[in-house]
Amino acid sequence: MGSAIPENKHLGATAELRTKNKYLPMDSDKPANPNPLKNEDFRLAVCVLASGSKGNSIYLTDGTTAILIDAGPSGIEIQRRLKSRGLSSENLSAILVTHEHADHIQGVGSLSRRLRIPVYLSRKTEKASFIFQKIQNPNYFDCGCSFDINDLSIHPFSVSHDAEDPVGFTIQKNGLKIGIATDLGTATSMVKHHLKGCALLILEANHDPAMLINGPYPWPLKQRIQSRIGHLSNKESKILLNEVKHNRLQHVILAHLSETNNTTQKALSTVGRALQNCPTQLIVASQNSCGEIILLK
Ligand SMILES: [Zn+2]
Numbered sequence: 538m539g540s541a542i543p544e545n546k547h548l549g550a551t552a553e554l555r556t557k558n559k560y561l562p563m564d565s566d567k568p569a570n571p572n573p574l575k576n577e578d579f580r581l582a583v584c585v586l587a588s589g590s591k592g593n594s595i596y597l598t599d600g601t602t603a604i605l606i607d608a609g610p611s612g613i614e615i616q617r618r619l620k621s622r623g624l625s626s627e628n629l630s631a632i633l634v635t636h637e638h639a640d641h642i643q644g645v646g647s648l649s650r651r652l653r654i655p656v657y658l659s660r661k662t663e664k665a666s667f668i669f670q671k672i673q674n675p676n677y678f679d680c681g682c683s684f685d686i687n688d689l690s691i692h693p694f695s696v697s698h699d700a701e702d703p704v705g706f707t708i709q710k711n712g713l714k715i716g717i718a719t720d721l722g723t724a725t726s727m728v729k730h731h732l733k734g735c736a737l738l739i740l741e742a743n744h745d746p747a748m749l750i751n752g753p754y755p756w757p758l759k760q761r762i763q764s765r766i767g768h769l770s771n772k773e774s775k776i777l778l779n780e781v782k783h784n785r786l787q788h789v790i791l792a793h794l795s796e797t798n799n800t801t802q803k804a805l806s807t808v809g810r811a812l813q814n815c816p817t818q819l820i821v822a823s824q825n826s827c828g829e830i831i832l833l834k
């Protein structure tokens with residue numbers, strides 16, 4: 538825990554080096570079902586590879602086009618986690634970047650070079666980290682402007698967070714929509730607008746406020762996390778979910794939980810109150826192991 542990234546604050550090269558190689562082999566050494574999606578009938582498949590202040594990455598595919606949203610762990614660790622689920626990194630078409638904090642970008646350069654795939658990011662985000670100087674094929678998006686990667690329609694929307702140009706994404710294929718909003722201090726009306734109508738949501742549930750206040754973090758960091766440009770608490774996540782839930786919402790994945798200021802049980806019980814009497818599946822994404830592949834039909 539001593540070398541954990543302090544809730545994604547901007548980091549320099551030294552901090553990045555300190556965070557390397559901290560991922561344990563874990564489930565990635567288990568034999569995987571090769572090509573698990575081959576005979577499945579689905580429109581979109583989603584797998585959270587890692588989530589939390591040590592590294593974030595989400596895999597999404599429609600069966601033809603596969604993308605990563607963020608590449609916070611090292612490229613090698615991301616490839617290992619994909620393999621642990623029988624997924625191939627060779628099929629990846631692109632990496633999308635939400636913002637420049639180290640827990641979202643450390644693997645972006647190496648993975649994009651190794652796989653020769655483009656990186657989609659905003660120009661302001663690119664300027665905010667030296668890591669992007671070495672990416673070979675940047676593709677720029679503007680917040681609020683949709684773009685396509687093959688049949689996937691991507692919409693980046695602005696979120697309130699202390700980065701240069703932080704975004705959440707919705708990704709649609711044939712009317713099926715998933716929403717991703719992590720690293721946000723408050724859920725603005727714009728965030729709520731975009732997250733409505735999703736079949737799957739990946740939502741931040743970063744901290745339990747009492748654990749944060751009574752916990753070991755220095756006061757300025759506590760203030761930052763609680764601020765409107767910090768991270769969403771369990772309660773704030775519940776309020777957001779209450780406003781965007783609907784009867785076709787199949788899955789909610791709680792993400793970016795603090796290992797210091799939250800527990801899986803607290804996140805599930807608090808946010809779960811928004812889903813009482815709903816058939817929606819609620820799960821928590823893990824920092825240390827790859828999530829299950831979720832199929833949306
Ligand atoms: Zn983060």
Ligand SMILES: [Zn+2]
Pocket residue numbers: 544545636638698700720
């Ligand atoms: Zn961040």
